[in-house]
Amino acid sequence: MQLGILFEQVPDGDGPWWQSLASGLEWTLIVAAFAWILAFVVGSVIGVARTTERAWMMRVASAYVNLFRNIPLIVQFFLWFFVVPGVIPPVKRWVVSVDPLTYQLITSVVCLGLFTAARIAEQVRAGIQSLSRGQRNAGYALGLSQVQTYRYVLLPMAYRIIIPPLTSELMNLIKNTAVAYSIGLTELFFRTREMGEMTFRYFEAFGAATVIYAVIAFASNRVMAILERRVSVPGYIGSHK
Amino acid sequence: MITDLDFGEISRTLPYVAMGLQYTVQITVVAAIGGTIFGTLLAMARLSSMKPLALAASGYVNLMRSIPLLLVIFWFYFLVPVIIQSITGSDRPPQIGAERSAYITFIMFEAAYFCEIMRAGIQSIPKGQSGAAFALGLGYWPAMQLVILPQAFRNMLPVLLTQTIILFQDVSLVSLLNVTDFVGAATKVAQRDGRVVEMYLFVAVVYLVLCSLLSYGVKRLQAKIAIIR
Numbered sequence: 047m048q049l050g051i052l053f054e055q056v057p058d059g060d061g062p063w064w065q066s067l068a069s070g071l072e073w074t075l076i077v078a079a080f081a082w083i084l085a086f087v088v089g090s091v092i093g094v095a096r097t098t099e100r101a102w103m104m105r106v107a108s109a110y111v112n113l114f115r116n117i118p119l120i121v122q123f124f125l126w127f128f129v130v131p132g133v134i135p136p137v138k139r140w141v142v143s144v145d146p147l148t149y150q151l152i153t154s155v156v157c158l159g160l161f162t163a164a165r166i167a168e169q170v171r172a173g174i175q176s177l178s179r180g181q182r183n184a185g186y187a188l189g190l191s192q193v194q195t196y197r198y199v200l201l202p203m204a205y206r207i208i209i210p211p212l213t214s215e216l217m218n219l220i221k222n223t224a225v226a227y228s229i230g231l232t233e234l235f236f237r238t239r240e241m242g243e244m245t246f247r248y249f250e251a252f253g254a255a256t257v258i259y260a261v262i263a264f265a266s267n268r269v270m271a272i273l274e275r276r277v278s279v280p281g282y283i284g285s286h287k
Numbered sequence: 288m289i290t291d292l293d294f295g296e297i298s299r300t301l302p303y304v305a306m307g308l309q310y311t312v313q314i315t316v317v318a319a320i321g322g323t324i325f326g327t328l329l330a331m332a333r334l335s336s337m338k339p340l341a342l343a344a345s346g347y348v349n350l351m352r353s354i355p356l357l358l359v360i361f362w363f364y365f366l367v368p369v370i371i372q373s374i375t376g377s378d379r380p381p382q383i384g385a386e387r388s389a390y391i392t393f394i395m396f397e398a399a400y401f402c403e404i405m406r407a408g409i410q411s412i413p414k415g416q417s418g419a420a421f422a423l424g425l426g427y428w429p430a431m432q433l434v435i436l437p438q439a440f441r442n443m444l445p446v447l448l449t450q451t452i453i454l455f456q457d458v459s460l461v462s463l464l465n466v467t468d469f470v471g472a473a474t475k476v477a478q479r480d481g482r483v484v485e486m487y488l489f490v491a492v493v494y495l496v497l498c499s500l501l502s503y504g505v506k507r508l509q510a511k512i513a514i515i516r
Contacts, residue, residue, distance in 0.1 A: 112502075121490055
């Protein structure tokens with residue numbers, strides 16, 4: 047391994063290789079952040095829908111989860127990138143009119159967001175179902191509507207309980223951004239591969255990427271652990287209060 | 288709506304794409320079996336009282352689980368020939384090809400995930416079981432083989448199978464190394480004939496149907512083998 051390669055100039059770029067990797071990392075984190083917001087919102091809605099008493103809502107929500115969990119992520123990327131514009135003409139017109147990078151970014155965020163939402167939905171559902179029936183009934187007994195019961199009683203408890211599995215979903219999401227390489231988004235893995243291909247220093251390039259991904263995984267794990275301690279529910283195993 | 292879709296493309300290219308699907312299934316089966324064996328050994332190492340062994344195993348598992356699968360696939364693609372060269376001592380790295388290195392990649396990668404499942408399985412067995420085995424005079428390996436592991440496997444079988452369904456989907460990533468797996472085969476004919484929409488829709492539907500059926504099967508199995516305690 048000769049790490050000096052990281053400080054050599056990119057042939058057709060304007061900076062050393064480490065800067066190229068850093069810009070890739072930037073896109074990885076941007077995509078992951080927006081996808082996480084989308085996944086959290088959609089996942090919460092779907093997860094809640096699976097715990098309501100309305101049959102049609104449960105059916106729609108579980109169809110969503112099945113659909114997004116039973117198709118490989120890379121195929122989902124291809125569906126959003128090639129198939130959706132191919133069958134919906136207005137999308138096609140929009141795609142042709144925007145910058146390719148914008149289209150890659152939006153596709154990645156939507157694809158990863160909706161994919162991760164299915165997983166978050168399962169966690170939210172499990173979190174709500176782990177609460178005792180008395181919590182929901184207590185909400186109703188206080189005169190809260192169903193929406194209010196979810197908003198003020200069930201969800202605040204459920205989110206706090208499911209932080210550990212959400213941590214692994216966040217880490218999965220960050221790892222999954224590498225698949226955006228398949229549609230040409232210049233994220234970290236794309237830059238790594240490019241560096242390997244142009245310099246033939248595959249070991250240095252992949253080694254650097256491995257270290258970066260491992261550090262991100264470790265850091266997000268720590269952040270979530272702190273959050274977990276902050277918001278732990280007193281009286282539960284694992285709470286420190 | 289667009290009217291120039293040609294779904295006849297699917298039936299025309301079916302034999303080629305089916306070969307890709309066969310490769311995907313082969314990798315899945317080999318990696319599931321190899322990964323379970325290697326993963327179980329890793330789990331035993333992680334739970335071992337020999338500190339260096341436990342540390343090495345957990346280091347391996349944590350590293351594998353913290354980097355993207357895509358990166359692992361490319362790592363092994365470049366590493367496997369070099370490792371084989373250093374073992375056999377030949378002058379040049381052998382030409383393995385992405386098709387064959389993928390088998391090793393997925394065994395090694397899945398082992399990390401199966402290890403965590405088996406570790407949970409072993410830890411879910413009450414202490415009395417290993418105590419009883421040792422009291423009967425069994426050593427570590429016979430106790431593991433005859434008492435602990437069969438129960439751990441049974442408890443964890445649904446989880447192991449669910450992980451295998453995920454593996455079945457994850458194999459699709461090798462298509463980015465130009466391997467002709469299911470997705471790779473579809474990509475090749477789709478690009479040759481300009482039938483991207485039809486081929487990817489077909490691939491998505493096949494995966495959706497197969498994985499839904501498999502998940503349903505696992506659910507049924509889970510209900511069937513659940514031990515009533």
